[in-house]
Amino acid sequence: MSQHPSLKKSSSIGANRSVMKRFERVKALQARGQWKEGQSPIGLPKTEPDA
Secondary structure (H helix, E strand, C coil), X not given: CCCCHHHCCHHHHCCXXXXXXXXHHXXXXXXXXXXXXXXXXXXXXXXXXXX
16 A cells, blocks of 8 residues: 555655754754743744754
8 A cells, every 4th residue: 555645754855844843943042142041942932944
């Protein structure tokens, strides 16, 4: 039985993820200097992925 096309992994078709996980958002904010040490990781601002 073949797999439905919608269930195939997105990396196989070359698509980029548009959603970042929380730890990825924290790393991006740290790199941009927008993260304060001791800040809560809950309720983070929306963050664009680096291209």
